Amino acid sequence: MIPVWERQKTFEINEPSHVAQVRRFTSELAEDAGFNESQAGGVALVTTELATNLLKHASSGEIVVRPIVERGIAGVELLALDKGSGIANVAESLRDGYSTAGSAGTGLGAIARLATEFDIQTQPGKGTAVMARLWGGKIGETSKDHIAIGAICKPMPGETRCGDGWGCELLADRCILVLVDGLGHGTGAAAAAELAVASVRQHRAKAPAAIVQYAHDALRATRGAALAVAEIDLAQQSLRFCGIGNISATIISGDSLRHLVSYNGTAGHEARKIVEFTYPWSANALLIMHSDGLMTRWNLQAYPGLLQRHPSLIAGVLYRDFVRGRDDVTVLTAKCPGVSTE
Protein backbone atom coordinates (compact mmCIF):
# COMPACT_ATOMS: atom_id res chain seq x y z
CA MET A 1 0.00 0.00 0.00
CA ILE A 2 1.28 3.44 -0.90
CA PRO A 3 1.67 5.68 2.17
CA VAL A 4 -0.72 8.61 2.08
CA TRP A 5 2.07 11.21 1.76
CA GLU A 6 3.30 9.49 -1.38
CA ARG A 7 -0.15 9.79 -2.93
CA GLN A 8 0.46 13.51 -3.19
CA LYS A 9 1.62 14.48 -6.68
CA THR A 10 3.10 17.63 -8.09
CA PHE A 11 2.41 18.64 -11.68
CA GLU A 12 4.32 21.27 -13.58
CA ILE A 13 1.97 23.21 -15.78
CA ASN A 14 3.62 25.05 -18.65
CA GLU A 15 1.83 23.84 -21.76
CA PRO A 16 -1.81 23.05 -22.62
CA SER A 17 -1.34 19.24 -22.59
CA HIS A 18 -0.43 19.40 -18.89
CA VAL A 19 -3.99 20.39 -18.04
CA ALA A 20 -5.37 16.98 -19.03
CA GLN A 21 -2.53 15.20 -17.21
CA VAL A 22 -3.33 16.70 -13.84
CA ARG A 23 -7.07 16.28 -14.46
CA ARG A 24 -6.57 12.55 -15.03
CA PHE A 25 -4.92 12.28 -11.65
CA THR A 26 -7.50 14.34 -9.75
CA SER A 27 -10.27 12.27 -11.39
CA GLU A 28 -8.56 9.15 -10.09
CA LEU A 29 -8.50 10.63 -6.59
CA ALA A 30 -12.16 11.63 -6.87
CA GLU A 31 -13.03 8.07 -7.79
CA ASP A 32 -10.96 6.66 -4.90
CA ALA A 33 -12.73 9.10 -2.57
CA GLY A 34 -16.09 7.68 -3.68
CA PHE A 35 -17.32 10.93 -5.26
CA ASN A 36 -20.60 10.81 -7.14
CA GLU A 37 -20.81 11.97 -10.73
CA SER A 38 -21.52 15.61 -10.00
CA GLN A 39 -18.82 15.79 -7.31
CA ALA A 40 -16.32 14.21 -9.70
CA GLY A 41 -17.39 16.72 -12.34
CA GLY A 42 -16.66 19.51 -9.87
CA VAL A 43 -13.15 18.17 -9.25
CA ALA A 44 -12.48 18.00 -13.00
CA LEU A 45 -13.74 21.53 -13.53
CA VAL A 46 -11.74 22.99 -10.64
CA THR A 47 -8.61 21.22 -11.90
CA THR A 48 -9.10 22.54 -15.43
CA GLU A 49 -9.72 26.10 -14.24
CA LEU A 50 -6.72 26.13 -11.88
CA ALA A 51 -4.37 24.70 -14.50
CA THR A 52 -5.67 26.96 -17.27
CA ASN A 53 -5.31 30.00 -15.00
CA LEU A 54 -1.65 29.14 -14.44
CA LEU A 55 -1.03 29.07 -18.19
CA LYS A 56 -3.01 32.24 -18.84
CA HIS A 57 -1.88 34.47 -16.00
CA ALA A 58 1.51 33.18 -14.91
CA SER A 59 2.52 31.20 -18.05
CA SER A 60 3.69 28.39 -15.76
CA GLY A 61 3.31 27.01 -12.28
CA GLU A 62 2.67 23.89 -10.28
CA ILE A 63 -0.42 22.06 -9.13
CA VAL A 64 -0.04 19.93 -6.01
CA VAL A 65 -2.78 17.39 -5.40
CA ARG A 66 -3.41 15.07 -2.48
CA PRO A 67 -6.19 12.93 -1.05
CA ILE A 68 -7.51 14.22 2.29
CA VAL A 69 -9.60 12.58 5.01
CA GLU A 70 -11.31 14.21 7.96
CA ARG A 71 -13.66 12.47 10.41
CA GLY A 72 -14.09 9.64 7.95
CA ILE A 73 -15.01 11.90 5.01
CA ALA A 74 -12.71 11.73 1.99
CA GLY A 75 -11.79 14.60 -0.25
CA VAL A 76 -9.29 16.03 -2.72
CA GLU A 77 -7.03 19.02 -2.12
CA LEU A 78 -5.54 21.06 -4.93
CA LEU A 79 -2.94 23.78 -4.60
CA ALA A 80 -2.08 25.95 -7.58
CA LEU A 81 1.23 27.73 -7.10
CA ASP A 82 2.81 30.30 -9.37
CA LYS A 83 5.48 32.96 -9.27
CA GLY A 84 3.61 35.28 -11.60
CA SER A 85 2.80 38.94 -11.13
CA GLY A 86 -0.02 38.33 -8.63
CA ILE A 87 -3.66 39.38 -8.79
CA ALA A 88 -4.25 43.08 -8.27
CA ASN A 89 -7.86 42.80 -7.16
CA VAL A 90 -8.88 39.43 -5.69
CA ALA A 91 -12.47 40.42 -4.92
CA GLU A 92 -12.92 41.49 -8.52
CA SER A 93 -11.30 38.32 -9.88
CA LEU A 94 -13.63 36.18 -7.79
CA ARG A 95 -16.66 37.74 -9.43
CA ASP A 96 -17.91 35.60 -12.28
CA GLY A 97 -17.51 37.28 -15.60
CA TYR A 98 -14.35 39.14 -14.69
CA SER A 99 -11.12 38.31 -16.42
CA THR A 100 -7.93 40.15 -17.31
CA ALA A 101 -6.87 37.51 -19.83
CA GLY A 102 -9.75 38.04 -22.19
CA SER A 103 -11.39 34.69 -21.43
CA ALA A 104 -14.95 34.03 -20.30
CA GLY A 105 -13.72 34.96 -16.86
CA THR A 106 -15.42 32.22 -14.92
CA GLY A 107 -12.07 30.99 -13.57
CA LEU A 108 -11.55 31.98 -9.94
CA GLY A 109 -15.21 32.59 -9.20
CA ALA A 110 -16.14 29.13 -10.46
CA ILE A 111 -13.37 27.51 -8.42
CA ALA A 112 -14.46 29.29 -5.25
CA ARG A 113 -18.07 28.28 -5.83
CA LEU A 114 -17.36 24.63 -6.59
CA ALA A 115 -14.86 24.07 -3.78
CA THR A 116 -16.03 23.29 -0.25
CA GLU A 117 -13.01 25.13 1.08
CA PHE A 118 -11.27 27.83 -0.90
CA ASP A 119 -8.39 30.11 0.00
CA ILE A 120 -6.02 32.37 -1.88
CA GLN A 121 -2.82 34.29 -1.24
CA THR A 122 -1.55 36.66 -3.87
CA GLN A 123 1.21 39.23 -3.78
CA PRO A 124 2.66 41.50 -6.44
CA GLY A 125 6.08 40.22 -7.49
CA LYS A 126 5.80 36.99 -5.50
CA GLY A 127 2.92 35.22 -7.19
CA THR A 128 -0.35 33.55 -6.36
CA ALA A 129 -1.29 30.44 -4.39
CA VAL A 130 -4.81 29.04 -4.54
CA MET A 131 -6.20 26.22 -2.40
CA ALA A 132 -9.35 24.32 -3.33
CA ARG A 133 -10.65 21.40 -1.28
CA LEU A 134 -13.60 19.31 -2.40
CA TRP A 135 -15.20 16.78 -0.10
CA GLY A 136 -17.36 13.75 -0.81
CA GLY A 137 -19.69 14.46 2.10
CA LYS A 138 -20.67 17.15 4.58
CA ILE A 139 -17.65 17.97 6.71
CA GLY A 140 -19.66 20.37 8.86
CA GLU A 141 -18.56 23.72 10.15
CA THR A 142 -14.91 23.71 11.01
CA SER A 143 -14.94 24.41 14.70
CA LYS A 144 -12.48 26.80 16.22
CA ASP A 145 -11.20 24.23 18.70
CA HIS A 146 -10.00 21.97 15.97
CA ILE A 147 -6.62 21.77 14.24
CA ALA A 148 -6.26 22.12 10.50
CA ILE A 149 -3.11 20.97 8.81
CA GLY A 150 -1.31 21.52 5.56
CA ALA A 151 1.25 19.18 4.03
CA ILE A 152 3.53 19.13 1.04
CA CYS A 153 5.71 16.08 0.53
CA LYS A 154 7.68 15.42 -2.61
CA PRO A 155 10.49 13.05 -3.54
CA MET A 156 13.72 14.49 -4.87
CA PRO A 157 13.82 14.80 -8.66
CA GLY A 158 14.52 11.42 -10.26
CA GLU A 159 13.26 9.32 -7.34
CA THR A 160 9.93 7.51 -7.39
CA ARG A 161 9.85 6.83 -3.65
CA CYS A 162 9.96 9.61 -1.07
CA GLY A 163 12.48 9.31 1.76
CA ASP A 164 10.49 11.77 3.87
CA GLY A 165 7.18 10.98 5.51
CA TRP A 166 4.67 12.62 7.81
CA GLY A 167 1.63 11.75 9.86
CA CYS A 168 -1.14 13.47 11.76
CA GLU A 169 -3.26 11.84 14.43
CA LEU A 170 -6.28 13.89 15.50
CA LEU A 171 -7.38 12.69 18.93
CA ALA A 172 -10.05 14.15 21.20
CA ASP A 173 -8.15 17.11 22.60
CA ARG A 174 -4.75 16.47 21.11
CA CYS A 175 -3.15 16.44 17.75
CA ILE A 176 0.03 14.41 17.18
CA LEU A 177 2.18 15.42 14.25
CA VAL A 178 5.24 13.56 13.04
CA LEU A 179 7.77 14.46 10.39
CA VAL A 180 10.50 12.03 9.41
CA ASP A 181 13.41 12.30 6.98
CA GLY A 182 14.92 8.88 6.23
CA LEU A 183 18.69 9.01 5.80
CA GLY A 184 19.63 9.64 2.17
CA HIS A 185 16.86 9.08 -0.36
CA GLY A 186 15.16 6.36 -2.41
CA THR A 187 13.68 3.08 -1.21
CA GLY A 188 15.92 2.64 1.86
CA ALA A 189 14.99 6.08 3.14
CA ALA A 190 11.32 5.47 2.27
CA ALA A 191 11.31 2.23 4.30
CA ALA A 192 12.66 4.06 7.37
CA ALA A 193 10.12 6.87 6.94
CA GLU A 194 7.22 4.46 6.59
CA LEU A 195 8.22 2.47 9.65
CA ALA A 196 8.67 5.61 11.75
CA VAL A 197 5.22 6.96 10.89
CA ALA A 198 3.64 3.55 11.60
CA SER A 199 5.39 3.39 14.97
CA VAL A 200 4.22 6.89 15.92
CA ARG A 201 0.66 5.94 14.99
CA GLN A 202 0.84 2.83 17.10
CA HIS A 203 2.06 4.75 20.15
CA ARG A 204 0.06 7.94 19.62
CA ALA A 205 -1.58 7.75 23.06
CA LYS A 206 1.82 8.27 24.71
CA ALA A 207 3.80 11.45 25.30
CA PRO A 208 6.13 12.75 22.53
CA ALA A 209 9.38 11.60 24.20
CA ALA A 210 7.98 8.09 24.66
CA ILE A 211 6.69 8.06 21.07
CA VAL A 212 10.14 9.06 19.80
CA GLN A 213 11.80 6.42 22.00
CA TYR A 214 9.58 3.72 20.49
CA ALA A 215 10.28 4.95 16.97
CA HIS A 216 14.02 5.02 17.74
CA ASP A 217 13.82 1.36 18.79
CA ALA A 218 11.65 0.44 15.78
CA LEU A 219 14.11 1.98 13.30
CA ARG A 220 17.11 -0.05 14.48
CA ALA A 221 17.02 -2.37 11.47
CA THR A 222 16.68 0.53 9.01
CA ARG A 223 19.27 3.04 7.84
CA GLY A 224 17.84 5.54 10.34
CA ALA A 225 16.13 8.90 10.12
CA ALA A 226 15.75 12.39 11.48
CA LEU A 227 12.49 12.45 13.36
CA ALA A 228 10.35 14.94 15.26
CA VAL A 229 7.04 14.57 17.06
CA ALA A 230 4.85 17.47 18.16
CA GLU A 231 1.77 17.17 20.31
CA ILE A 232 -0.66 20.08 20.34
CA ASP A 233 -2.87 19.99 23.42
CA LEU A 234 -5.79 22.36 22.90
CA ALA A 235 -7.13 22.10 26.46
CA GLN A 236 -3.74 22.73 28.05
CA GLN A 237 -2.79 25.37 25.44
CA SER A 238 0.59 23.73 25.13
CA LEU A 239 2.76 22.05 22.56
CA ARG A 240 5.14 19.27 23.55
CA PHE A 241 7.97 18.55 21.17
CA CYS A 242 10.68 15.94 20.89
CA GLY A 243 13.11 15.54 18.02
CA ILE A 244 16.24 13.67 16.95
CA GLY A 245 18.29 15.06 14.10
CA ASN A 246 17.63 17.74 11.55
CA ILE A 247 13.90 18.48 11.42
CA SER A 248 13.10 22.17 11.64
CA ALA A 249 10.14 23.19 13.79
CA THR A 250 8.88 26.70 14.56
CA ILE A 251 5.90 28.16 16.38
CA ILE A 252 4.77 31.54 15.11
CA SER A 253 2.28 33.57 17.08
CA GLY A 254 1.70 37.17 16.10
CA ASP A 255 5.13 38.79 16.00
CA SER A 256 6.86 36.10 18.03
CA LEU A 257 8.73 33.22 16.53
CA ARG A 258 10.15 30.30 18.44
CA HIS A 259 12.42 27.55 17.12
CA LEU A 260 11.81 24.21 18.80
CA VAL A 261 14.77 22.23 20.12
CA SER A 262 15.85 18.90 18.63
CA TYR A 263 18.97 17.02 19.72
CA ASN A 264 21.55 15.76 17.26
CA GLY A 265 21.47 12.12 16.32
CA THR A 266 19.87 9.60 14.01
CA ALA A 267 16.71 7.81 15.10
CA GLY A 268 17.38 4.08 14.96
CA HIS A 269 21.10 4.46 15.52
CA GLU A 270 22.28 7.22 17.77
CA ALA A 271 20.21 9.23 20.19
CA ARG A 272 22.12 10.32 23.24
CA LYS A 273 19.24 12.42 24.47
CA ILE A 274 15.54 11.93 23.91
CA VAL A 275 14.12 14.99 25.61
CA GLU A 276 10.71 16.58 25.39
CA PHE A 277 10.16 20.34 25.62
CA THR A 278 6.91 22.14 26.37
CA TYR A 279 6.01 25.39 24.63
CA PRO A 280 2.96 27.63 24.93
CA TRP A 281 0.28 27.16 22.26
CA SER A 282 -2.64 29.44 21.59
CA ALA A 283 -5.60 29.57 19.25
CA ASN A 284 -3.71 31.98 17.00
CA ALA A 285 -0.44 30.00 16.85
CA LEU A 286 0.98 28.37 13.75
CA LEU A 287 3.33 25.37 13.76
CA ILE A 288 5.68 24.89 10.81
CA MET A 289 7.75 21.71 10.57
CA HIS A 290 9.96 20.86 7.62
CA SER A 291 12.73 18.58 6.45
CA ASP A 292 16.07 19.87 5.15
CA GLY A 293 14.69 19.73 1.60
CA LEU A 294 13.38 23.22 2.41
CA MET A 295 15.76 26.13 2.94
CA THR A 296 15.64 27.57 6.45
CA ARG A 297 15.93 31.21 5.45
CA TRP A 298 12.20 31.82 4.95
CA ASN A 299 10.53 34.70 6.73
CA LEU A 300 6.75 34.90 6.82
CA GLN A 301 6.93 38.63 7.44
CA ALA A 302 7.75 38.97 3.75
CA TYR A 303 4.24 37.66 3.05
CA PRO A 304 1.70 40.07 4.53
CA GLY A 305 -1.49 38.26 5.46
CA LEU A 306 -0.16 34.76 4.84
CA LEU A 307 -0.35 33.84 8.54
CA GLN A 308 -4.10 34.23 8.35
CA ARG A 309 -4.50 31.83 5.47
CA HIS A 310 -5.24 28.11 5.57
CA PRO A 311 -2.21 26.04 6.69
CA SER A 312 -2.18 24.24 3.32
CA LEU A 313 -1.67 27.55 1.57
CA ILE A 314 1.15 28.45 3.99
CA ALA A 315 2.88 25.10 3.31
CA GLY A 316 2.37 25.64 -0.43
CA VAL A 317 3.94 29.11 -0.47
CA LEU A 318 6.95 27.98 1.60
CA TYR A 319 7.44 25.02 -0.72
CA ARG A 320 7.08 27.18 -3.84
CA ASP A 321 9.66 29.73 -2.74
CA PHE A 322 12.13 27.72 -0.64
CA VAL A 323 12.37 24.16 -1.98
CA ARG A 324 16.01 23.15 -2.49
CA GLY A 325 15.21 20.68 -5.26
CA ARG A 326 18.15 18.36 -4.50
CA ASP A 327 16.48 16.37 -1.74
CA ASP A 328 13.13 14.99 -0.67
CA VAL A 329 11.10 17.80 0.81
CA THR A 330 8.30 17.93 3.37
CA VAL A 331 6.51 20.91 4.88
CA LEU A 332 3.89 20.28 7.56
CA THR A 333 1.84 23.15 9.01
CA ALA A 334 -0.85 23.21 11.71
CA LYS A 335 -3.13 25.85 13.19
CA CYS A 336 -6.68 26.41 14.38
CA PRO A 337 -8.65 27.39 11.29
CA GLY A 338 -10.79 30.46 11.16
CA VAL A 339 -8.66 32.17 13.76
CA SER A 340 -6.54 35.13 12.81
CA THR A 341 -2.90 34.73 13.81
CA GLU A 342 -2.21 38.42 13.47
Ligand SMILES: [Mn+2]
Ligand atom coordinates in the same frame (compact mmCIF):
# COMPACT_ATOMS: atom_id res chain seq x y z
MN1 LIG B 1 16.65 15.26 3.69
